[in-house]
Amino acid sequence: MKQVTVLGATGGVGYALTKELLSRGIEVVAFARTKSKLTALFGEEKKVKLISGNVLNETDLIEAIRGSDAVYHAVNFPYQQWEKKQMVFLNRLIALAENINISLILCDNIYAYGDKDSYVAETSKKEPSTKKGNIRLEMEQRLLESTIPTLIVHLPDLYGPNAVNTLLHETLRNAVIGKKANYIGCPTVEREFLYTLDAAKAIVELSLRSRVYNQVWNVSGVLIRGKDLFQLIRRETRTTKEFRVVKKRMIQFLGIFSPQMRELVEMMYLTERPVYLNGEKLAKELDSWLTTSFKIGLRETIDGLRNESIHTL
Secondary structure (H helix, E strand, O other): OEEEEOOOOHHHHHHHHHHHHOOOOOEEEEEEEHHHHHHHOOOOOOOOEEEEEEOOOOHHHHHHOOOOEEEEEEEOOOOOHHHHHHHHHHHHHHHHHHHHOOOOEEEEEEHEEOOOEEEOOOOOOOOOOHHHHHHHHHHHHHHHHOOOOEEEEEEEEEEOOOOOOOOOHHHHHHOOOOOOOOEEEOOOEEEEEHHHHHHHHHHHHHHEEEEEEEEOEEEEEEEEHHHHHHHHHHHOOOOOOOOEEHHHHHHHHOOOOHHHHHHHHHHHHHHOOOOEEHHHHHHHHHHOOOOHHHHHHHHHHHHHHHHHHHOOO
16 A cells, blocks of 8 residues: 555544554544644655544545555544444445445444453354444444445454543543542453554554455453552552542533533443453464554653643643
8 A cells, every 4th residue: 555544643543543554654534523632643744644524424435545455444433422323434435435345444442342341253143232233233244335445343342542522531641640549340351452552553464454344343441440650650650649449430420511421321331241352363364463562652651641631731
């Protein structure tokens, strides 16, 4: 691939994808809503074209994907906009991709698998238990029914540089600046987290192999309990503050005032009965595949947050 487009390039996964693609010498069109943020993140990079616009505007979208061999869909709509925007955007993107015959890679989550409380492989039956899970399954089915080469890559909870829309971001940010940090979920339950830079490496490597298209892929992460995570965060940030555990009842209360929190309620089962991704298929395809240890990934993420805090003082 000579040129590709990353839609949602300023988000956690989009940022990591853009960096990974550029590191491989691939020209990237980085597309996002805010030009100033694109410039701040990628302004000093070579082989990158920065385009700002609205992904729901067809003219903006055509400009973003024109001349590219593949499009990476890393757009992250707020939960409260999913029903109105997810399928409208995807259908428009597929129609444009079919018209110019380019590949489409979807950075997906685990919602479509439903309330499994177990490890799930790509062949596991998808039985969504939430409206957002149903939307993600509809997106997957629509892509696989299209006539374009497509990849659907499932990712667990994420953390990493610039990954500000993740459950762990506020926990880490507050710990870095010496505030009491919230942790959403049960501290004694193991959760699966994936470093965004690892996610990007796996997605890009798959996207460069034509034989793996028109399939679903899982990228597994690292399992850790909340209470063990707290110890790692204390060690890396040297915070003396306690962690506040936030469970479903509190999210329900906050939902009275916040549409985003109100939409988060139905996904809280994942913090109590997590779905873990079986990554055996990926490991067989990428025989040298290794994930970053949580200790190292956490340290690099915290270093980034610490630098951001210094620059905003």
